[in-house]
Amino acid sequence: MVDVLIIGTVGYDNVETPFGKRTRALGGSASYASVAASFFVEPGIVAIVGDDFQKEHKQLLLSKNISLHGLTQVSGKTFAWGGKYEYDMNEAKTSFTDLNTLLEFDAHVPEEYRNARYVFLANTDPVLQLKVIEQLKNPQFIVMDTMNFWIQTKKEDLLKVIAKVNVLLLNDGEARMLFNTVNLQQAARQALHLGPQYVIIKKGEHGALLFSDGKHFNAPGYPLEVIKDPTGCGDCFAGGFIGYLAKQGSVDESSLRKAIIYGSVVASFNAEDFSLDRISKLTYAEVEKRFGEMKEIREF
Amino acid sequence: MVDVLIIGTVGYDNVETPFGKRTRALGGSASYASVAASFFVEPGIVAIVGDDFQKEHKQLLLSKNISLHGLTQVSGKTFAWGGKYEYDMNEAKTSFTDLNTLLEFDAHVPEEYRNARYVFLANTDPVLQLKVIEQLKNPQFIVMDTMNFWIQTKKEDLLKVIAKVNVLLLNDGEARMLFNTVNLQQAARQALHLGPQYVIIKKGEHGALLFSDGKHFNAPGYPLEVIKDPTGCGDCFAGGFIGYLAKQGSVDESSLRKAIIYGSVVASFNAEDFSLDRISKLTYAEVEKRFGEMKEIREF
Numbered sequence: 167m168v169d170v171l172i173i174g175t176v177g178y179d180n181v182e183t184p185f186g187k188r189t190r191a192l193g194g195s196a197s198y199a200s201v202a203a204s205f206f207v208e209p210g211i212v213a214i215v216g217d218d219f220q221k222e223h224k225q226l227l228l229s230k231n232i233s234l235h236g237l238t239q240v241s242g243k244t245f246a247w248g249g250k251y252e253y254d255m256n257e258a259k260t261s262f263t264d265l266n267t268l269l270e271f272d273a274h275v276p277e278e279y280r281n282a283r284y285v286f287l288a289n290t291d292p293v294l295q296l297k298v299i300e301q302l303k304n305p306q307f308i309v310m311d312t313m314n315f316w317i318q319t320k321k322e323d324l325l326k327v328i329a330k331v332n333v334l335l336l337n338d339g340e341a342r343m344l345f346n347t348v349n350l351q352q353a354a355r356q357a358l359h360l361g362p363q364y365v366i367i368k369k370g371e372h373g374a375l376l377f378s379d380g381k382h383f384n385a386p387g388y389p390l391e392v393i394k395d396p397t398g399c400g401d402c403f404a405g406g407f408i409g410y411l412a413k414q415g416s417v418d419e420s421s422l423r424k425a426i427i428y429g430s431v432v433a434s435f436n437a438e439d440f441s442l443d444r445i446s447k448l449t450y451a452e453v454e455k456r457f458g459e460m461k462e463i464r465e466f
Numbered sequence: 467m468v469d470v471l472i473i474g475t476v477g478y479d480n481v482e483t484p485f486g487k488r489t490r491a492l493g494g495s496a497s498y499a500s501v502a503a504s505f506f507v508e509p510g511i512v513a514i515v516g517d518d519f520q521k522e523h524k525q526l527l528l529s530k531n532i533s534l535h536g537l538t539q540v541s542g543k544t545f546a547w548g549g550k551y552e553y554d555m556n557e558a559k560t561s562f563t564d565l566n567t568l569l570e571f572d573a574h575v576p577e578e579y580r581n582a583r584y585v586f587l588a589n590t591d592p593v594l595q596l597k598v599i600e601q602l603k604n605p606q607f608i609v610m611d612t613m614n615f616w617i618q619t620k621k622e623d624l625l626k627v628i629a630k631v632n633v634l635l636l637n638d639g640e641a642r643m644l645f646n647t648v649n650l651q652q653a654a655r656q657a658l659h660l661g662p663q664y665v666i667i668k669k670g671e672h673g674a675l676l677f678s679d680g681k682h683f684n685a686p687g688y689p690l691e692v693i694k695d696p697t698g699c700g701d702c703f704a705g706g707f708i709g710y711l712a713k714q715g716s717v718d719e720s721s722l723r724k725a726i727i728y729g730s731v732v733a734s735f736n737a738e739d740f741s742l743d744r745i746s747k748l749t750y751a752e753v754e755k756r757f758g759e760m761k762e763i764r765e766f
Contacts, residue, residue, distance in 0.1 A: 254648045348554045350671070351691040371650070372672040375689070384673070384686035384763045391651040423766035463684045464764050466723035 167281045168210030168233050169412045172199050172405065173273060173298050174288030176213040176223075176237065177245035180261070181440060184253055185394040191441035192223045194245065195288035195311070198398035201445050202405030202432040203286075204230040205453055206413040209405070210279050212236035212298070216244040216267040226446055236276050242267040255393050256370065257339075275301040284412040286404050287331070289313045292323040299330050307417050309333040309408050311400065317344050329361035332417070335404055337368045350375060366407075366426065368400055374426055381419060385426045386464055388434035388456065395440045399433040402445060406432035431456045467581045468510030468533050469712045472499050472705065473573060473598050474588030476513040476523075476537065477545035480561070481740060484553055485694040491741035492523045494545065495588035495611070498698035501745050502705030502732040503586075504530040505753055506713040509705070510579050512536035512598070516544040516567040526746055536576050542567040555693050556670065557639075575601040584712040586704050587631070589613045592623040599630050607717050609633040609708050611700065617644050629661035632717070635704055637668045650675060666707075666726065668700055674726055681719060685726045686764045688734035688756065695740045699733040702745060706732035731756045 174196030180189045196211040203209040210233030219239060227234060243266040249258030273294040283306035287295045295310060302308075308331040316324050317340060324344075328334050334357050338350060345353040350367050354377035357365040367375045369387070376383035407429035414421045431453055438444045479493030496511040503509040510533035519539060527534060543566040549558030573594040583606040587595045595610060602608075608631040616624050617640060624644075628634050634657050638650060645653040650667050654677035657665040667675045669687070676683035707729035714721045731753055738744045 349691060349693070351689045355691070369672065372669065373684070382689050382763050383766070384689070385766070386684035386686070386764070389651045389675070389682050389684070391649060391655070393649070420766070427766055461766070463682050464686075464766075466683070466685075466720070466727055466761070 168279055169207035170203050170209040170284045170286065170408050171212065171275070171279050171282035172196050172203065172209050172286045172288060173212045173295070174199060174286075174290060174401070175245050175268065176211070176215050176219070177247060177268075179246070179397060179441065180248035181251075181258075181395055181397050182249075183251040183255065183395050185392070186440065188440045190246075192226065193247065193397060193441060195398075195401040197227065197442060198401035198436065198445075199286055199288055199405030200227065200232045201230050201442055202402040202429070202436070203409030203412075204232055205406065205432065205448070205450055206409035206428070208233065209409065210234075210236055210282070212273065212275055212279065214238045214240060214245075214267050214271040216240060216242040219244045226442070230446070236279055240267050240270055242270075249397070251396065255396055258397065273297045283307065284408050285309070286408045287311065287327070288401060288404065289316075292316055292320050292327045295327045296323065296330070299327070307332045307408070307411060309335055309404060311335045311404055312340065314340055314343060325360060328357070331362050333364045333366060334360075334362045335366050335368065337370070337400065341367050351377075364422065368403060370396070370399075374403070374430060376422060376426055378419075383423050383426065385423075385430055386460060388430060388460060389463070390434055390437060393437045396437050398442070399436050402436040403429040403433040405429070427457055427460050428453065431460060468579055469507035469582075470503050470509040470584045470586065470708050471512065471575070471579050471582035472496050472503065472509050472586045472588065473512045473595070474499060474590060474701070475545050475568065476511070476515050476519070477547060477568075479546070479697060479741065480548035481558075481695055481697050482550040483555065483695050484551070485692070486740060488740045490546075492526065493547065493697060493741060495698075495701040497527065497742060498701035498736065498745075499586055499588055499705030500527065500532045501530050501742055502702040502729070502736070503709030503712075504532055505706065505732065505748070505750050506709035506728070508533065509709065510534075510536055510582070512573065512575055512579065514538045514540060514545075514567050514571040516540060516542040519544045526742070530746070536579055540567050540570055542570075549697070551696065555696055558697065573597045583607065584708050585609070586708045587611065587627070588701060588704065589616075592616055592620050592627045595627045596623065596630070599627070607632050607708070607711060609635055609704060611635045611704055612640065614640055614643060625660060628657070631662050633664040633666060634660075634662045635666050635668065637670070637700065641667050651677075664722065668703060670696070670699075674703070674730060676722060676726055678719075683723050683726065685723075685730055686760060688730060688760060689763070690734055690737060693737045696737050698742070699736050702736040703729040703733040705729070727757055727760050728753065731760060
């Protein structure tokens with residue numbers, strides 16, 4: 167059994183930002199989210215890679231006590247993505263997406279993972295997200311992410327998944343698109359009507375918002391002077407969030423709020439360097455220290 | 467002597483938003499800021515109007531215990547502005563600006579106001595802002611606002627004013643423009659180098675940031691489901707901010723943080739209706755209640 171089950175991608179990224187450039191750097195939603203969760207618990211991932219996936223990258227994930235029983239390796243090339251961030255660092259312009267072996271991904275959850283109580287469904291085809299949910303034996307808390315692409319192409323399937331999860335995670339742009347309103351409060355209210363108990367809207371530098379029935383939490387953004395590469399920040403947020411909750415073994419309002427701050431903290435570190443460079447060296451003491459700073463910047 | 471001196475405009479606005487339309491509604495930075503400040507102290511304003519300025523509007527301001535000794539009435543038309551907000555409500559598109567009698571405004575501060583200790587210089591020509599500062603006898607705390615237009619046309623004068631105030635108030639777009647960076651932390655650091663002790667960056671729905679030497683405060687935005695008309699919110703923020711500080715008679719870090727929340731609270735009410743309709747009916751009990759909610763939404 168794993169503490170947290172994470173379904174997503176493991177891949178290679180070509181990233182360019184005003185601060186530099188990396189080619190074939192380790193990336194993918196499951197990589198970022200699992201390393202983020204590893205500060206709190208021992209997560210396991212379900213993902214697929216090709217035979218070009220490097221041992222050193224497998225080793226990096228294993229060194230963080232991430233279970234890789236669910237990482238299928240098949241012949242062919244690993245999923246690869248290329249993107250460029252302009253000066254404002256808000257959104258990457260995708261230069262290429264080579265699905266490669268990801269086309270063979272069937273979201274099969276290994277028997278030893280099916281008892282997982284905390285589950286993060288990273289951004290992927292909602293049909294696969296649904297398939298994962300159906301394989302779970304005792305899910306207590308399912309968090310899902312998605313993206314514009316699925317909102318535009320598979321909205322009906324997406325709505326089915328949303329109805330089955332505890333937390334819908336969206337960024338502000340996605341929330342506005344999915345619910346056809348600029349007002350995030352209105353978007354959240356509509357989202358809650360679809361079934362999830364909680365909706366979290368990520369706003370990048372502006373922090374994150376938690377909505378549930380009649381309650382609202384506003385999490386600050388950590389004030390970073392330099393953002394080298396925001397790739398994976400959303401997944402780090404999700405990984406830190408669910409990792410902390412699984413460690414607590416509690417999903418009450420107070421734990422959820424703290425979990426959002428822990429997620430934000432790990433995400434803020436992640437933005438400080440390319441790929442997983444910063445979070446793979448990050449210590450738990452650094453996480454705790456920044457959590458304290460987040461409290462301080464909100465006190466009045 | 468007045469508790470808070472406010473220099474700005476009193477005028478008539480034609481405003482259109484997706485929620486309605488108003489013509490010749492009371493507006494202007496000094497109107498909004500002084501009503502906002504009036505929840506805490508008795509402010510006085512220095513502004514100019516024409517002979518078309520309506521008695522009922524003078525009456526409204528007087529009913530809030532706002533001193534109008536500094537409100538000069540001359541023959542001619544009152545300053546008028548027209549703007550339209552699109553669906554996203556972020557920024558008004560100006561349809562007209564008729565300076566009218568504002569062209570005669572000489573920023574003369576009446577003798578009985580010159581001892582004011584708390585001063586808000588609302589957005590206006592930096593040359594006039596400087597002139598006001600020179601007339602003050604015992605300023606303890608000066609807060610200034612500005613706008614893109616002055617950054618683009620009178621940057622040198624603007625920098626001189628900034629060097630003489632305690633607090634520079636900017637919105638995020640202005641901060642990025644003035645300091646030529648997208649990163650608000652970098653912008654704030656540069657701003658502090660110019661002289662002021664504090665920089666506040668207003669981010670609309672995303673709240674506000676306070677920066678001083680080595681300290682940072684992140685104020686949440688109040689979650690409004692409907693924003694009818696954001697006109698004047700920045701001035702309400704400033705008025706509530708300085709009004710609270712003057713009432714406290716203290717400008718320590720703790721008071722400043724609370725003042726930012728009070729400013730945000732009054733601004734959030736202001737957005738709920740057109741012109742000064744909401745804040746002219748607002749009660750202090752409502753302000754206190756929402757202040758409490760602001761505490762609750764950021765607790766973790």
